[in-house]
Amino acid sequence: MTTASLPAPAPRRAPGFFEALAPGGRRMLFLLAMVAVCLLFAFPVLWLGLTSLRPGYAVFYVHRGTDFTLENFHEVLGQQVVLKAMWNSFAISTLATILSLGVTVTSGYMLSRFKGPIPNTWFSLIYVFRCVPYVSWVLPLYFVTRALGIFDTYWGLLLPHVAVHVCFFSWIMKGFFDGIDPSMEYAAMIDGCSRWGAFWRVAMPAAIPGLTALAILCWLYTWNEFLFALILTAHETPILTVVMAQFVHELGMEWHLMSATAVLSLGPALLVTVFGQKYVIRGLKV
Amino acid sequence: MSSPTATRRPFLGLDEKKRFMLALIAPAVFALVFFQIVPIFTGANASFRDWALHDPKRTWVGLKNYLYVLRDPEFLFVVLPNTFGFMAASVGCSLGLGLALALLLNRKFRGRWLVQTVILLPLMVAPVIAAIMIRWMFNDQFGIVNVVLDLFGLAPVAWLTQRWTAFLAILITDVWLWTPWFTLLLLAGLQSLPPEPFEAAQIDAATPWRVFRHITLPMLRPVMVVCIVIRSIDAFRTFDIVWTISGGGPARATEVFSIYAYVEAFQFLNFGRGSAAAVIGAFIIVFFAMGLYRILNRWVEVSK
Known part of the structure; x- marks a missing residue:
């Protein structure tokens, strides 16, 4: 180690056994821990990427050999069902984001700005229904959407998704509006603005950063969602996550194609991680 | 908040503030009721029935x-x-x-x-x-x-x-x-x-x-x-x-x-x-x- 030349961190206490043994060793240890953390969290994704670049004959020995190819991506993108599933996932995620945010922004505003029996009832309802396991209502939703004639269509997946988001997002939206000082809205109302005007022209613009964060997360949640897509869609509306899971069960051996599909579907997640980081971190804070 | 427009006629006996509150949550309530609460009750109903392929009548079987x-x-x-x-x-x-x-x-x-x-x-x-x-x-x-x-x-x-x-x-x-x-x-x-x-x-x-x-x-x-x-x-x-x-x-x-x-x-x-x-x-x-x-x-x- 060349740590001898590094300045030791200013000692606040008498140097312990460890510092006496290796000056600067704590920093080294810290650095090593950080590298290990990065490796642990990035490795599965890197491994998947590597697998997706291997030709079919070499995929079982990913760690050996240096044949790399883009043929897997080409083959996957040639499959009609994958293309269709990508488009469907994209459309559903986008529509669900717009609808969910539209529905929950007013609900969160109401929870944040008012007190009394109505907000209290609504809040407890949201809390209870947030706890109900998805499987308890997605099984009967299968029959409800069939009865409504929207099973295996966009609407049949979209509306349940909005219902999924109602509870959680109202809660987060309430947090966003709690962080915005309501005095501006009172001022606007004294100046003759209606309640709707105060909400729309004063509170909404202030909530835009929070809304952006939530929009990104909502889009990704829907893009990544599996259970609802599995039960509420069939051949007419294939969804990407379901198509991938079927790859595992039906063509269990074609790991190179599966990885390529998975890498393609990771695209948006990677983009968001790199470019939308600050928004996402804001949105995740409960 | 005080109600600035007391002159509007009441709707269902609710004042203007309550109507505003209900209007704000109405879309969310709609989504929650139709796509979560109704399915939960449908499921609860199904759980008391013999809802299987071999029984198209869906006989009530209690517990x-x-x-x-x-x-x-x-x-x-x-x-x-x-x-x-x-x-x-x-x-x-x-x-x-x-x-x-x-x-x-x-x-x-x-x-x-x-x-x-x-x-x-x-x-x-x-x-x-x-x-x-x-x-x-x-x-x-x-x-x-x-x-x-x-x-x-x-x-x-x-x-x-x-x-x-x-x-x-x-x-x-x-x-x-x-x-x-x-x-x-x-x-x-x-x-x-x-x-x-x-x-x-x-x-x-x-x-x-x-x-x-x-x-x-x-x-x-x-x-x-x-x-x-x-x-x-x-x-x-x-x-x-x-x-x-x-x-x-x-x-x-x-x-x-x-x-x-x-x-x-x-x-x-x-x-x-x-x-x-x-x-x-x-x-x-x-x-x-x-x-x-x-x-x-x-x-x-x-x-x-």
């Missing part, structure tokens, strides 16, 4: 389905222990690791943004994809995990064909997926703590461990409580990673509650029985969540 599920040894001795064991192990591990990471990241150092970007990654990855990656890495013949074991001279393990190793793979996936979430929330909590107690501790020359134990931990408790409650509820209903990694197998040994209900309804095509299981699970988790919230809340108040 038969409930009794079946509550007497099913698979449900009692495999599914419930799996579900709660998974919940405890997953929340415990991710909380511990998340807290450790948050403490490490709660300082300024070069390359911090890189670490933060990397740990954000699992939060963006679809659970299905994470499960696929783990399944591939833990493949018994070609998986990298067995290759590494081989390097160290250890015998390969058939990870996904034995109950506990398959369970371990599922648990690792879940911890990988959710540790970053704990880290981010706890890091935000750490950064919002007031500096005065830490300065006082420094003047008193307290050891780092005692600072952590007596200052950081108690002040972080409110954040931790929220994290634990939310994550426990979500861990209870885990479906996608279990389904993709083991499918509940081998021989239904890693089934958790959501898988059980799904398998009963859509593979054994006994919809009444699946619904009964789903209703039982819903009751368990709602009461569990309320109890957990109360216990942890009391714990926070005592620590103040």
Whole structure:
């Protein structure tokens, strides 16, 4: 180690056994821990990427050999069902984001700005229904959407998704509006603005950063969602996550194609991680 | 807020403010009622009927389905222990690791943004994809995990064909997926703590461990409580990673509650029985969540 030349961190206490043994060793240890953390969290994704670049004959020995190819991506993108599933996932995620945010922004505003029996009832309802396991209502939703004639269509997946988001997002939206000082809205109302005007022209613009964060997360949640897509869609509306899971069960051996599909579907997640980081971190804070 | 327009005529006996409140939540209520509450009641109705392929009349059978599920040894001795064991192990591990990471990241150092970007990654990855990656890495013949074991001279393990190793793979996936979430929330909590107690501790020359134990931990408790409650509820209903990694197998040994209900309804095509299981699970988790919230809340108040 060349740590001898590094300045030791200013000692606040008498140097312990460890510092006496290796000056600067704590920093080294810290650095090593950080590298290990990065490796642990990035490795599965890197491994998947590597697998997706291997030709079919070499995929079982990913760690050996240096044949790399883009043929897997080409083959996957040639499959009609994958293309269709990508488009469907994209459309559903986008529509669900717009609808969910539209529905929950007013609900969160109401929870944040008012007190009394109505907000209290609504809040407890949201809390209870947030706890109900998805499987308890997605099984009967299968029959409800069939009865409504929207099973295996966009609407049949979209509306349940909005219902999924109602509870959680109202809660987060309430947090966003709690962080915005309501005095501006009172001022606007004294100046003759209606309640709707105060909400729309004063509170909404202030909530835009929070809304952006939530929009990104909502889009990704829907893009990544599996259970609802599995039960509420069939051949007419294939969804990407379901198509991938079927790859595992039906063509269990074609790991190179599966990885390529998975890498393609990771695209948006990677983009968001790199470019939308600050928004996402804001949105995740409960 | 005082009502500025008292001149409008009342609607259903509600004043202007109440009407505004109801209008704000109306769309959300609509979505919640039609696509969550109505299905829940449909499911509850189905759970009292013989709603299966062989009985198109859907005969009312009372509590038969409930009794079946509550007497099913698979449900009692495999599914419930799996579900709660998974919940405890997953929340415990991710909380511990998340807290450790948050403490490490709660300082300024070069390359911090890189670490933060990397740990954000699992939060963006679809659970299905994470499960696929783990399944591939833990493949018994070609998986990298067995290759590494081989390097160290250890015998390969058939990870996904034995109950506990398959369970371990599922648990690792879940911890990988959710540790970053704990880290981010706890890091935000750490950064919002007031500096005065830490300065006082420094003047008193307290050891780092005692600072952590007596200052950081108690002040972080409110954040931790929220994290634990939310994550426990979500861990209870885990479906996608279990389904993709083991499918509940081998021989239904890693089934958790959501898988059980799904398998009963859509593979054994006994919809009444699946619904009964789903209703039982819903009751368990709602009461569990309320109890957990109360216990942890009391714990926070005592620590103040």
